[in-house]
Amino acid sequence: MEDLPGIVITGASGRMGQMLINTVVDSDKAKLVGAVEREGHAWVGQDVGVAMGGAALGVTVTDKPLEAFAKAQAVIDFTAPAATIEFSKLAAQARAVHVIGTTGMTDDEIAQLEPASYHAVIVRAGNMSLGVNLLTQLTKKVAAALDEDFDIEVIEAHHHHKVDAPSGTALMLGEAAAEGRGVNLADVRDSGRDGITGARKRGDIGFTAIRGGDIVGEHDVLFAAAGERIVLRHLATDRAIFARGALKAALWGQDKMPGQYDMVDVLGL
Numbered sequence: 594m595e596d597l598p599g600i601v602i603t604g605a606s607g608r609m610g611q612m613l614i615n616t617v618v619d620s621d622k623a624k625l626v627g628a629v630e631r632e633g634h635a636w637v638g639q640d641v642g643v644a645m646g647g648a649a650l651g652v653t654v655t656d657k658p659l660e661a662f663a664k665a666q667a668v669i670d671f672t673a674p675a676a677t678i679e680f681s682k683l684a685a686q687a688r689a690v691h692v693i694g695t696t697g698m699t700d701d702e703i704a705q706l707e708p709a710s711y712h713a714v715i716v717r718a719g720n721m722s723l724g725v726n727l728l729t730q731l732t733k734k735v736a737a738a739l740d741e742d743f744d745i746e747v748i749e750a751h752h753h754h755k756v757d758a759p760s761g762t763a764l765m766l767g768e769a770a771a772e773g774r775g776v777n778l779a780d781v782r783d784s785g786r787d788g789i790t791g792a793r794k795r796g797d798i799g800f801t802a803i804r805g806g807d808i809v810g811e812h813d814v815l816f817a818a819a820g821e822r823i824v825l826r827h828l829a830t831d832r833a834i835f836a837r838g839a840l841k842a843a844l845w846g847q848d849k850m851p852g853q854y855d856m857v858d859v860l861g862l
């Protein structure tokens with residue numbers, strides 16, 4: 594037990610934070626050594642197991658991330674963009690692997706992770722599941738095989754609490770489609786149609802976001818041409834798939850050189 598890699602979970606009270614804590618506690622390959630929440634959060638100072646409504650886990654929720662990271666081999670972070678940028682600096686200081694699931698980061702925010710990656714391993718992906726990462730590879734292949742007679746649309750659906758759109762997964766799938774086509778997503782991205790939009794532009798990659806209820810995460814990549822359609826689909830029904838992927842990434846990163854990686858690297862796809 595003592596030799597197992599120690600993991601800190603940030604955003605401990607969140608939907609993913611709680612799922613990650615349970616996943617690490619249930620694992621025989623890692624141990625939970627820290628739980629971080631934002632300053633002023635009601636859980637700070639409480640045992641994280643008790644705060645979650647269960648038995649004590651011997652880990653007190655803290656709002657001092659560096660103190661927690663210093664005791665860990667990996668930090669698993671599903672929080673918010675500003676917090677993730679700050680955590681990247683602290684995880685690098687502690688030489689801990691930083692697994693980032695946070696989505697909704699701008700290009701400028703993503704660029705701010707680079708200095709940390711000179712000192713520590715960063716694994717970042719908008720979706721940590723095996724199924725979605727496999728779907729990105731399929732999307733790339735299908736997009737490469739078809740020409741612009743096929744309009745590409747990415748349609749995603751999530752629960753009503755989600756704050757960013759399109760989802761990180763939708764953007765991963767859009768990037769994969771653009772790569773297959775040999776174009777830059779930024780040049781062909783069409784998000785948020787509303788009003789008199791004009792006819793669809795040939796070669797564009799469109800995005801539609803649905804928000805409702807407790808949908809965990811659903812993604813379709815639609816290839817639509819005259820007379821036929823292909824739909825590639827992933828349905829997430831349990832957040833455990835993301836937590837399992839994140840833990841796998843934390844363990845995978847233990848013997849890697851500092852740098853930025855993604856789940857395609859971790860899964861060897």
Ligand SMILES: NC(=O)C1=CN([C@@H]2O[C@H](COP(=O)(O)OP(=O)(O)OC[C@H]3O[C@@H](n4cnc5c(N)ncnc54)[C@H](O)[C@@H]3O)[C@@H](O)[C@H]2O)C=CC1
Nearest residue numbers: 604607608609630631671672676694695696719720721835
């Ligand atoms: N990459 C993937 O596979 C997945 C990514 N996500 C992403 O993970 C993120 C979190 O999702 P949820 O858990 O649903 O959200 P949530 O809102 O339930 O949880 C976020 C947590 O982060 C905490 N937090 C925010 N700022 C903080 C700070 N400065 N220090 C410490 N804690 C802080 C909040 O208090 C909250 O507990 C989102 O960006 C979401 O899109 C979610 C599922 C899968």
Ligand SMILES: O=C(O)C1=N[C@H](C(=O)O)C[C@H](O)C1
Nearest residue numbers: 696719720755760761762810
């Ligand atoms: O916020 C979520 O819940 C999810 N976020 C990720 C995304 O933005 O794609 C992954 C998953 O779909 C759930």
